[in-house]
Amino acid sequence: MTRATTAAALGSQRIRQRKLNTRNGLGIVREDELEPIDDELQRNVPRIDTGIEKAEEQQVIPISSALEHHLQAALSASQAAAIGGKVAQIYIPTPDAVPSSIDYEKLYPLKYKQPHSYIRFSSTVEDVAGCPYDLDEEDEVFLRSMNKRKNASTQCSDVVFEEIMNCFEETAQSQQPWAAVDSPPVISYETTEETMDDYLDYAQKRFSKEIYEHWKTRRLEAGNKSLIQGLKFETGADTDDADPYVCFRRREVRQIRKTRGRDAHSAEKLKKLRKELEESRELLAMIKQRELHKREQLEVERQLFEQRTNLRQVKQNLPDQYKQGDEDILINQKPKKKPLEITQRMPNIQIPRRTDGRPAESDLLHLSEWHAEREREISEAIEEKIRQHQKWNEGFVDLTKAPLTPPSETGTGSTFRTATTEYLPTPPASVSSEHSGDGGMDFGTVNANKAESVAVRYASPSYDGPCHSQPSYRRRFGRGGRLLIDRRGMRMTQKENVDSAIADRYKYDDDDDENEVPRYYVDPFDTASMVFRSRILPGQPTQAQMQAMRAQREAALAAQAANHGNSSTRSSRQPGSDG
Amino acid sequence: MAPRDGSQERTGTPDTVEKGMATINTLRIGVKAFVEKDGEKRKAEILSIQRKKGEPNYYVHYEEFNKRLDEWIPASRLDLSQEVEWPQPEAPTKKSQKSTAPAPKSATLPKQTAGQKHPRTSNTVATSRKNSESPELSTTTGNAAKPARSPLVGGKENRPGSDRSISVIAPEITTDTPKGEDSELDLVDIQDAAAAAKASNPQHQAPYSREEEIEKLRTGGSMTQNQTEISRVRNLGHIQLGAFEMEPWYFSPYPSTFTAAETVYICEFCLSYFDSNQTFTRHRAKCTLLHPPGNEIYRDSSVSFFEIDGRRQRRWCRNLCLLSKLFLDHKTLYYDVDPFLFYCMTTRDEHGCHLVGYFSKEKESAEGYNVACILTLPQYQRKGYGKLLIAFSYELSKREGKLGSPEKPLSDLGLLGYRAYWAETVTDVLLDHEKNSKDGKGSSEISVEEIGALSAMTTNDVLHTLQNLNMLRYSKGQHVIVLTEAVLEAKEKAKAKEKAKGLTKRRIEPARLMWKPPVFTASSRTWNW
Numbered sequence A: 001m002t003r004a005t006t007a008a009a010l011g012s013q014r015i016r017q018r019k020l021n022t023r024n025g026l027g028i029v030r031e032d033e034l035e036p037i038d039d040e041l042q043r044n045v046p047r048i049d050t051g052i053e054k055a056e057e058q059q060v061i062p063i064s065s066a067l068e069h070h071l072q073a074a075l076s077a078s079q080a081a082a083i084g085g086k087v088a089q090i091y092i093p094t095p096d097a098v099p100s101s102i103d104y105e106k107l108y109p110l111k112y113k114q115p116h117s118y119i120r121f122s123s124t125v126e127d128v129a130g131c132p133y134d135l136d137e138e139d140e141v142f143l144r145s146m147n148k149r150k151n152a153s154t155q156c157s158d159v160v161f162e163e164i165m166n167c168f169e170e171t172a173q174s175q176q177p178w179a180a181v182d183s184p185p186v187i188s189y190e191t192t193e194e195t196m197d198d199y200l201d202y203a204q205k206r207f208s209k210e211i212y213e214h215w216k217t218r219r220l221e222a223g224n225k226s227l228i229q230g231l232k233f234e235t236g237a238d239t240d241d242a243d244p245y246v247c248f249r250r251r252e253v254r255q256i257r258k259t260r261g262r263d264a265h266s267a268e269k270l271k272k273l274r275k276e277l278e279e280s281r282e283l284l285a286m287i288k289q290r291e292l293h294k295r296e297q298l299e300v301e302r303q304l305f306e307q308r309t310n311l312r313q314v315k316q317n318l319p320d321q322y323k324q325g326d327e328d329i330l331i332n333q334k335p336k337k338k339p340l341e342i343t344q345r346m347p348n349i350q351i352p353r354r355t356d357g358r359p360a361e362s363d364l365l366h367l368s369e370w371h372a373e374r375e376r377e378i379s380e381a382i383e384e385k386i387r388q389h390q391k392w393n394e395g396f397v398d399l400t401k402a403p404l405t406p407p408s409e410t411g412t413g414s415t416f417r418t419a420t421t422e423y424l425p426t427p428p429a430s431v432s433s434e435h436s437g438d439g440g441m442d443f444g445t446v447n448a449n450k451a452e453s454v455a456v457r458y459a460s461p462s463y464d465g466p467c468h469s470q471p472s473y474r475r476r477f478g479r480g481g482r483l484l485i486d487r488r489g490m491r492m493t494q495k496e497n498v499d500s501a502i503a504d505r506y507k508y509d510d511d512d513d514e515n516e517v518p519r520y521y522v523d524p525f526d527t528a529s530m531v532f533r534s535r536i537l538p539g540q541p542t543q544a545q546m547q548a549m550r551a552q553r554e555a556a557l558a559a560q561a562a563n564h565g566n567s568s569t570r571s572s573r574q575p576g577s578d579g
Numbered sequence B: 001m002a003p004r005d006g007s008q009e010r011t012g013t014p015d016t017v018e019k020g021m022a023t024i025n026t027l028r029i030g031v032k033a034f035v036e037k038d039g040e041k042r043k044a045e046i047l048s049i050q051r052k053k054g055e056p057n058y059y060v061h062y063e064e065f066n067k068r069l070d071e072w073i074p075a076s077r078l079d080l081s082q083e084v085e086w087p088q089p090e091a092p093t094k095k096s097q098k099s100t101a102p103a104p105k106s107a108t109l110p111k112q113t114a115g116q117k118h119p120r121t122s123n124t125v126a127t128s129r130k131n132s133e134s135p136e137l138s139t140t141t142g143n144a145a146k147p148a149r150s151p152l153v154g155g156k157e158n159r160p161g162s163d164r165s166i167s168v169i170a171p172e173i174t175t176d177t178p179k180g181e182d183s184e185l186d187l188v189d190i191q192d193a194a195a196a197a198k199a200s201n202p203q204h205q206a207p208y209s210r211e212e213e214i215e216k217l218r219t220g221g222s223m224t225q226n227q228t229e230i231s232r233v234r235n236l237g238h239i240q241l242g243a244f245e246m247e248p249w250y251f252s253p254y255p256s257t258f259t260a261a262e263t264v265y266i267c268e269f270c271l272s273y274f275d276s277n278q279t280f281t282r283h284r285a286k287c288t289l290l291h292p293p294g295n296e297i298y299r300d301s302s303v304s305f306f307e308i309d310g311r312r313q314r315r316w317c318r319n320l321c322l323l324s325k326l327f328l329d330h331k332t333l334y335y336d337v338d339p340f341l342f343y344c345m346t347t348r349d350e351h352g353c354h355l356v357g358y359f360s361k362e363k364e365s366a367e368g369y370n371v372a373c374i375l376t377l378p379q380y381q382r383k384g385y386g387k388l389l390i391a392f393s394y395e396l397s398k399r400e401g402k403l404g405s406p407e408k409p410l411s412d413l414g415l416l417g418y419r420a421y422w423a424e425t426v427t428d429v430l431l432d433h434e435k436n437s438k439d440g441k442g443s444s445e446i447s448v449e450e451i452g453a454l455s456a457m458t459t460n461d462v463l464h465t466l467q468n469l470n471m472l473r474y475s476k477g478q479h480v481i482v483l484t485e486a487v488l489e490a491k492e493k494a495k496a497k498e499k500a501k502g503l504t505k506r507r508i509e510p511a512r513l514m515w516k517p518p519v520f521t522a523s524s525r526t527w528n529w
């Protein structure tokens, strides 16, 4: 020490050292590259002011250890070596570990197979260490004597014994968490039974009563403390602090800066978490319910199966003539589809099913009922409208005949005309059948047509009026440009007198029941129809047409068919009419 | 270890040490006598007395020896031909302090009046204990020789444990992690330094109150602890672990009934503990664990590393801490394991992955520590595993992009291990750099911080290492780093030794580390979830 101090004093006198900057690059040199004079000085002045606090350094070693003989020896040895001294390496003596006499191979069997990839593992000791209760010597004595009283098949194994003891221990722990402090009486067998289902199965339970007595005795011996030797955790008592056995205290929550925002955020998160947990709990409860139902269903199916098996057996034993029949109850029938039901169930979804006992369907309207109701409402409304309209029209003479649906403006040519009131003018002599085309008669035709159309219109309505019985006709074009003639008002009042052949012929012509007037839409300004009209109405039908019509009328009259009716007579369309 | 009363007496009240001849019957706790140890007589303090088969046994602590060498001795090893030192009676002035100081040394001293100076016999002590007739440990508290006093012993620290058979107290040392007041520890001449440290009076240091210390534990997340925490008498006898048996070195808070057991059996894989062969064998029949319960993050031809979260594997980590407390004096199990990650090194065979050693690491260290506690199990010591553990801790720091340093104070073995690692690492960095610059790659100079960045060592640790190795010199007006003969020689020696042993040097290969620094959410830090 003296030497070092003197040298240090010398050194500091002679060389004024700069403070070392840890960021500056330092040259790396070998010892022989140093100047000897420097080296001699430096050897004893290794301490360079580094700005490190001395105290800091001392914290590396606890002061007590710093004074320890063996550590000092080791440190000084390494120090001596650092400055070139020859010293043997010194070890700090420690008590030796020696190979154990236990049967290692038996206790630790060769079970480990290294997986190819790095191990990833998250099970806890509790997961992998099996039942936490271990059978000890005292238990073994008891178990032996207990098993001695039983025959070989009903003996209790070590494993079962441990499970049962563990059940008691854990129940006691959960029922009396502070047993070590307030020493309550040992819990009763009845108490343990409540939770036993969680730990033990049926086969294990048969030993539980016997083992309970043993457990109780041991608990009483131990002052009702846990038989599983555990660590001492904090109890909140003052003695905790001084007790070196009390360990692994809860570390207090580190304080964090509290802000309103953080609080709100956390509260929000917690609420969400709670909600989610609640939801999953409900979901699980429902799953449980479902599985219970499934179990019931399986049970029912099993019974069904057994019944059927029995039935089959019975039938097998019956005389042959009874063997047939009842096949339908031996197999599952496909349930009949009820599509209506399905649609009815649609609104059902939102109705919680489990709230009341009776079927929810009973509250519901059938769709057909609902439709009927609507229909009734609509028709009532219509009736009402009609009544109102009639009331409103009271005192007025309704000449339109179709008050709610005014007659169509279209198809003037298609309206019916009374056949009898018309006297077809004699065709002018000059007109031949060749003029049926688009000849030079246009002017006169148009005029005549105009006059005629007016006349016709005034005469046409009221087939249900006094002139109802008058037969009427109408021409129209059918598909493919065919010309059709409709007739009406051909009443056949004396049907029964009619020759059967004729009656048969007009059998389907009777349209008394028809309550709807067929409507035919024809463009009145269509060239073709105008041409037609011009040719037909004022009276230039072809001879053939006239003859055909006349013949028909005569035939009808001759048959005295007074009933109105429609008969369509096919007649070929005139080629000229296309023009 | 600093003699508990020694330094106090020597420096504080050196004249009042009461010496005198003693007989077997007058020996009591606190007496310092000469004991035969490895062929020489050493002064030792009697910490506990117990009767085994009618013969008194003494638990002694040798002055200037680590506590791990404390042991039970028969009376025959005591040298009563020399004078013994009687325990220091409490000074009247200290009595008044007692009421004010939270946990002062004086509080634990017996309230002896002048008339009570005469020692009680060990018989009185022993027979006064409830279970003294049983062969189990019947330990009396440190200075509380008066049995009648024991329930009333003042101060929190030596209140007897509630256990019926043993009451072990924390020692009364008030010395602690030294504060700056103390004279500097000169590492140039360690013998001088030791003398200087001895000369300095621990009393000068501000005493660490128990409250302060707990506060430090709470806020600092520390797993190491103050000397005052340490229980003085080992509580367990033999330990059976895996294929080995060993003596525990220090107290560990295993269930207090375990003190009665001759051997404590510890399952090698789940580290559960048993006080009888019967229960242990039953456990082994059920236990299916074959490796530490976490993710393997490193694997090479000889070892694997597993990362285990203290919060997720609470049981296993507690078991590990209990086990390591048997061999780490300054470790504390005061608080739970949640804020730590445990990196466990194993070797493999067909039985499973055998735990060799581990280090714990705070999930978030305010001080930037990369290791909290570090231990190689005794059966694997002096095989180079310690260095591998340290190297791994720095490899993790490199992956994190941080500089790291172990939490202080280190144990004696830990300190030597770290020094050796640091020396080797710094030397390697310098040799590499020298070679590179000779090959024309990079500059020839290197700063202290660059060395730190290359090794993940803190600047302080680099500087200390350079100084300890006498490598930092001042030449031609500037600082240089000297690759000394001694350092190079040590390097050669180490190489030769490895060759001789036929071992390839154990080192961590960074490419085999499959690890990303774990990230912990704010809630897990805040709420300990």
Ligand SMILES: [Zn+2]
Residues within 6 Å of the ligand: A129, B267, B268, B269, B270, B271, B272, B283, B284, B287, B288, B289
């Ligand atoms: Zn195990």
